[in-house]
Amino acid sequence: MPICSLEVPARGVETKRTLVKQLTVAMQAAFKVKGEYVVFIREYQPANTSLNGALEAAAPPICFVECPELNDAAKQALVKAMNEALAQAYDSADAMIFLRNYPLANVAKRGVLHSHNAAVVSQLEALKTG
DSSP, X not given: OOEEEEEEEXXXXXXXXXXXXHHHHHHHHHHOOXXXXXXXXXXXXXXXXXXXXXXXXXXXXXXXXXXXXXXXXXXXXXXXXXXXXXXXXXXXXXXXXXXXXXXGGGOEETTEEGGGOHHXXXXXXXXXXX
């Protein structure tokens, strides 16, 4: 259910394999729900990045997580684990992580809104309360 999208410098396949495993474990620990955990990686070359107006600057890794709402403790644990994984893969502790939450009425799978799926509703309500 959670989807992680990365905007990051190019890395080798083994580094990415380790990274996606660590990010998936972090999301599974935070969300504790059955389902799919997806990670998309969009890589860029230095010639295609800018930092503070300087082309070819080393921009920090950017991570967007499309996910249900979590309680604060779970959010903090999630971003800490994700930051550690990104820091290891990209030699930078400056990763930016954005958690984007959507109401269940705005998410659907197999043509059914999550707000109409009792199993999803009960799992996600438990996440909010911890």
